[in-house]
Amino acid sequence: MSSPNELVRTVRPQRPVPLIIAVLILADIVSAFESTMMFNALPKMMTTFNATAVETSWTLTAFALVAATSGAVCGRLGDIHGRRTLLIVLLLFSAVGSIVSVSASSLTGVITGRAIQGVAGGILPLCYGIIRETLPKDRIAIGVSMVASAAMLAGAAGTVVSGVIIDTLSWHYIFVFAAVVALIAAVCALALPRSAFTDRTARVDWPGAVLFAPAIALVLLGITNAPRWSWADARTVGSIVTGLTLFAVWTWWELRTVSPLINVRFFLDRKQGLALLANALLSAGVFGATGLAIQLLMQAPVSAPVGLGMSATAAGIATFCATSLGFLLSPVSGRLSHRFGGRRSLLVGTVFGVLSAVALTLFHGTVPQMIFAIAVLNIALVFMLTSIPNLVVEGVPAENTSEATGVHAVARTAFSGVGSSVATLLLSLSVAPGTQFATEGAYLSVFLLVGGSSAVGLVLALLIGKGGAGARAQDSPGVPSAVGEAHP
Known part of the structure; x- marks a missing residue:
């Protein structure tokens, strides 16, 4: 257990709030882009390395496995040794991973590079911690919301950008692009103030x-x-x-x-425990299930029982445009969280989650209808995605912010995988005779899963209870709160 005289506080020069948020969004873009950039590249890599779909999919799996671990482990290391320093280290490692992949002459080498890239999974929790220790108290919720929603937007942009690169150049240049962005972000991160709190005596x-x-x-x-x-x-x-x-x-x-490594006792608290449960449930139903089902529906031929016949690029652009609407609403979610607490944003998100399930059920017959339904879904996603870290900020000591949000990042990764697998199972249970295309009933079962998880998430948000917006009053930029209570 640390004592006050063992904590190192530094006096940091002030930085403009827009500069801090812009740098953190850029860093977050690196992680989000790398998580989705390989989807469009898999067919080309199968041809290049004469590999099966299962073998090339390890470029996705290797990244996800390392990213999940990095989210929690690096969050804690940043809380101890300084978040800015560790953020720069992760960005540099990410660039190294891209260089390894683009230089590889075998699929194994590409997978190795992708595993190194996976350390970028720790970037977002570090960004939340930096926001909390550098921004004025009344700007924290908005900053958290903008960075969280930027991750969603960058993830959607990843498939579009990678598709254009593949169509015009080669899959190798996806890694070149990722390396350049990571290096630029690392340089820009030098403009962030040094961490005001480190604990040199804490043991890893x-x-x-x-x-x-x-x-x-x-x-x-x-x-x-x-x-x-x-x-x-x-x-x-x-x-x-x-x-x-x-x-x-x-x-x-x-x-x-x-x-x-992670103070499990945080999540024994009623509010934090319910927030983690809601995050897991919504990650499975809303985040995980929809990503697969919507892309399949949009790209299935019009001759299928359900299909809009869109190309992969067109579907990616449509999804990105709808996601942009959610990003534009992120300051609204931040202001709502600041004034009334993260619970209120979670309530709004789960209500829109139910509405999105209704919209997907009723409006999936034409491209404009589908874009409308996806827009409703993305409004739900941005309020859900931004409410969770704000709930953490309200209930966890400042020096443990990255650690706690890292746990939520791991939960989102794991349960999004569960939701994707469940959606795959539901779509495979009912296919048109003689084809591989799912029936309308199969898609409706996935949309029911989305609506059901949102409804249960709404109940959990109500159980969290009122209050919390003033909980972050303990914070002041650069000064940790309640030293020693993080690890009783």
Whole structure:
């Protein structure tokens, strides 16, 4: 346990708020772009390396496995050693991963580079921590909301940008683009003020990290491969059960150690526990299930039971335009969270989640109707996505912000995978005879999943209870709150 005289506080020069938010959005773009940039490249890579779809999909899996671990581990390391420094390190590692991939002469080399890129999963939690320690109290919620929604927008842009690069150049240049953006972001991050709080005496919980990494990796491995292996396959069951067993051991260890990697006790608090549960549920139903189903519906031929016949590029552009609407509304979510607490934004998001399920059910017959339905969905997504970190800010000590938001990032990654796998299963249960295309009933079952998860999320938001907007009053930029209460 740290004592006040062991904490290092530095006096930092002030930076303009727009500059700080702009730099953090740029850093966040690196992580979000890298998470989606490979989807359009898989067919080209199959041809280049004479590989199967399963083999090339490891460029996605390797990134996701490392990103999930990085989100929690690097969040904690940033809380201890300084978030700005670690942010720059992660951006440089991300650039190195891109260089490794673009220089590789084999698929294994590309996958290795993608795994190195995966450390970018820790960028967003660090950004939240930097916002909390550098922005004035009345700007924190808006800053968090803008950075969170920028991740959603950049993820949508990733498929569009990568598609254009592939069509005009080569898949190799996706990594060149990613490396350049990461290096620019690292240089710009030097303009951020140095972390005002570091704890030089804190010990890194390496046993916790060693247990946590394979636990999350095994669970995600089973979930992401379930559509190919089937949920009943021994590999799926074995991976998930082994991972959950390690996770149980890790939880036991974290509860008994003095300086845990992640303070599990945070989530024993009613408000934080309900927020984590809502995040997991909404990640599965709204984030995970819709991404797959909507793209399949938009790109399926008009001759299919349900399909709009759009090209991959056109579908990506339509999705990006609808996502832009959500990004424009992020300051509204931030102001709502600042004035009334993150719970109010979560309530708005879950209500729009239910409405989006209704819109998808009724309006999927034409391209304009579908764009309208996706726009409603993205309004729901931006309020959900921005409310969760603001709920964390309201209830977690300032020096543990990145650690706690990192846990939420891991939960979102894992349960988005669950939702995607469940959607795949639902779409495969009912296909038109003699084709591989899902029936309208199959799509409606996915939309029902979206509406149901949103409705349950609404109930959880109501259970969180009022209050919280003033909880961050303990913060003042650069001064940690309640020293020592992070790790009782």
